[in-house]
Amino acid sequence: MRSSYFEPGEKSCLADRLKILLAIISVLFFILVLNLGFIQIIRGAYYRKVSRENSLRLVRDEAHRGRILDRHKNSIVENKALLNLFFIPHDLVESNEIIDFLSSIISFPSDELRKQFKKRGGSPFEGVLIKKSLSVEETVKISEQNFRFPGIYIKEGICRSYPEKRLASHVVGYVDHSGLELEYNQYLKGINGVKEIEVDAKGNLHRILRERKSKPGVDIILNIDISLQKKAEELLRNKSGVIICLDPRNGEVLTMASSPDYAPSIFAEKKSKEIKALIKNRGSPLLNRAVQGRYPPGSVFKVITAGAFLEEKFGNQNTTFTCSGTMEMGRTFSCWKKDGHGRINLLEAMAYSCDVYFYNLGLKTGIDCLSRYALGCGLGKKTGIELPYEKKGFVPTRSWKKNFFRIFSQKRWYPGETMVTAIGQGYLTVTPLEVASLYAAIANGGRIYKPHLIRAMEREGREISISEADLRGRLPFKQKTLNIIKKSLYEVVQGHGEKDGTGAEAKMDRVKAAGKTGTAQVVGIKRFEDKEIPLRFRDHAWFCGFAPYEAPRIVTVVLIEHGGSGANVAAPLFKELMEFYFDKIKKL
Numbered sequence: 333m334r335s336s337y338f339e340p341g342e343k344s345c346l347a348d349r350l351k352i353l354l355a356i357i358s359v360l361f362f363i364l365v366l367n368l369g370f371i372q373i374i375r376g377a378y379y380r381k382v383s384r385e386n387s388l389r390l391v392r393d394e395a396h397r398g399r400i401l402d403r404h405k406n407s408i409v410e411n412k413a414l415l416n417l418f419f420i421p422h423d424l425v426e427s428n429e430i431i432d433f434l435s436s437i438i439s440f441p442s443d444e445l446r447k448q449f450k451k452r453g454g455s456p457f458e459g460v461l462i463k464k465s466l467s468v469e470e471t472v473k474i475s476e477q478n479f480r481f482p483g484i485y486i487k488e489g490i491c492r493s494y495p496e497k498r499l500a501s502h503v504v505g506y507v508d509h510s511g512l513e514l515e516y517n518q519y520l521k522g523i524n525g526v527k528e529i530e531v532d533a534k535g536n537l538h539r540i541l542r543e544r545k546s547k548p549g550v551d552i553i554l555n556i557d558i559s560l561q562k563k564a565e566e567l568l569r570n571k572s573g574v575i576i577c578l579d580p581r582n583g584e585v586l587t588m589a590s591s592p593d594y595a596p597s598i599f600a601e602k603k604s605k606e607i608k609a610l611i612k613n614r615g616s617p618l619l620n621r622a623v624q625g626r627y628p629p630g631s632v633f634k635v636i637t638a639g640a641f642l643e644e645k646f647g648n649q650n651t652t653f654t655c656s657g658t659m660e661m662g663r664t665f666s667c668w669k670k671d672g673h674g675r676i677n678l679l680e681a682m683a684y685s686c687d688v689y690f691y692n693l694g695l696k697t698g699i700d701c702l703s704r705y706a707l708g709c710g711l712g713k714k715t716g717i718e719l720p721y722e723k724k725g726f727v728p729t730r731s732w733k734k735n736f737f738r739i740f741s742q743k744r745w746y747p748g749e750t751m752v753t754a755i756g757q758g759y760l761t762v763t764p765l766e767v768a769s770l771y772a773a774i775a776n777g778g779r780i781y782k783p784h785l786i787r788a789m790e791r792e793g794r795e796i797s798i799s800e801a802d803l804r805g806r807l808p809f810k811q812k813t814l815n816i817i818k819k820s821l822y823e824v825v826q827g828h829g830e831k832d833g834t835g836a837e838a839k840m841d842r843v844k845a846a847g848k849t850g851t852a853q854v855v856g857i858k859r860f861e862d863k864e865i866p867l868r869f870r871d872h873a874w875f876c877g878f879a880p881y882e883a884p885r886i887v888t889v890v891l892i893e894h895g896g897s898g899a900n901v902a903a904p905l906f907k908e909l910m911e912f913y914f915d916k917i918k919k920l
């Protein structure tokens with residue numbers, strides 16, 4: 333019979349087994365603890381990172397781009413706030429529902445949206461733009477349904493705005509592509525900031541972890557006067573052409589208008605249809621004709637021919653030649669006045685813009701002398717204005733022709749070619765700004781200034797730089813020569829004795845102006861008079877002048893492409909603009 337369940341021997345055996353079990357459990361527990369520790373210590377950093385990233389978002393704080401202002405600090409370009417639609421790739425749950433919803437509201441084709449959603453930039457936690465500049469209606473509709481679609485959000489952004497619409501569009505240009513927006517991007521753009529925020533599971537802001545504030549860009553203050561610029565643009569409406577006004581005392585650009593123009597807002601708002609149409613437009617509205625257009629100067633070049641003739645002492649202001657209306661040199665070269673100007677001196681020849689007189693001057697100086705003076709006066713060179721893609725005109729030389737042409741007979745420079753160069757035709761081309769700079773130098777006594785658009789730069793209202801007059805060189809003329817040229821330009825407008833000059837249409841009552849007309853032929857040597865000729869073959873109309881004659885404070889170049897005669901088309905526009913300037917802006 334058993335008195336107990338356990339025999340003494342068995343008891344000790346059980347205790348041993350328990351010990352073993354305990355030991356095993358301890359070992360297992362130890363391994364478990366070790367493992368947990370491993371996860372905690374070794375893998376912890378990794379898991380912490382994952383869980384943190386899940387709730388971390390980087391939000392860009394877009395810097396305010398610097399403004400562009402006129403000389404009186406009126407805004408030409410500033411910024412406006414707008415609302416943009418984004419998605420966070422990580423949070424987005426792509427579904428037909430969300431695609432149908434968005435495409436119906438922002439009128440995006442659904443496959444376009446699907447493509448958008450596939451676009452992944454850098455981090456899956458960083459917002460990707462779906463649509464810029466939402467309308468109020470779109471914003472309301474999306475916000476109402478926002479809770480249904482995690483990962484979709486609306487954020488405030490900044491966009492360029494143009495309180496003066498198209499004003500000075502070629503000067504300001506558009507971001508990353510042209511004008512001052514391109515050339516001064518470094519200053520204008522500022523520094524973007526960034527915010528690191530923590531969000532909850534639904535993507536809502538929990539707290540801001542880190543923040544680097546954005547730094548606004550620099551404001552650019554131009555020398556341009558908005559009201560003069562407006563007036564010039566109004567005068568160019570429905571025409572192709574250029575008006576430039578400079579202050580001859582320092583090279584400040586008071587006005588630079590090029591027509592046709594465009595609305596820079598279509599680039600800011602990324603209106604691709606309108607942009608395509610602009611690029612295709614045969615009238616080249618994107619071209620800044622003031623610095624990129626190259627034209628034959630026609631008679632506005634005669635100041636250089638006269639200057640070279642006087643300076644090299646081939647004659648003086650009393651030297652006469654006879655114009656019978658034509659001149660023979662291998663073939664017949666004509667004066668614009670068919671029945672001729674008769675026997676005239678230099679002042680008369682300039683006042684009436686006689687071509688035969690200047691053919692004769694060209695033959696005296698020769699092409700080498702003429703082109704040397706043209707280059708010395710700043711033609712055929714960039715002026716150095718603060719705009720990208722400035723072009724330079726072309727001054728032909730004997731050696732250029734020798735190298736440029738292949739056929740032997742074409743390599744030679746002919747006297748007839750010197751004659752047409754002397755009246756600003758032939759191979760010679762100029763940009764309107766080169767001509768403006770030349771006439772500014774004539775007006776100010778020979779100093780060639782770099783034309784400059786920028787007056788100063790400011791950051792948050794504090795001036796950080798001021799642009800001063802930048803003297804680039806001097807006209808290659810002595811004072812005596814310059815005085816004769818200036819006097820001759822005075823007679824172009826005010827008349828020679830009792831007789832009107834070709835610039836009579838520029839004559840004003842209150843202010844005495846001086847200047848030169850030009851009617852530059854587009855094709856061939858023959859002058860067209862027939863009104864029936866197609867527009868593209870019609871002459872370019874020039875007028876370059878300055879006022880007041882005694883102490884010039886403004887130089888203006890007017891060029892109307894295919895406008896016809898400088899005397900009838902360009903000179904009246906000069907007059908209208910100058911009357912406006914002296915009545916409304918700089919009262920005398």
Ligand SMILES: [Zn+2]
Pocket residue numbers: 655656657667668669672673674685686687688689
């Ligand atoms: Zn003549």
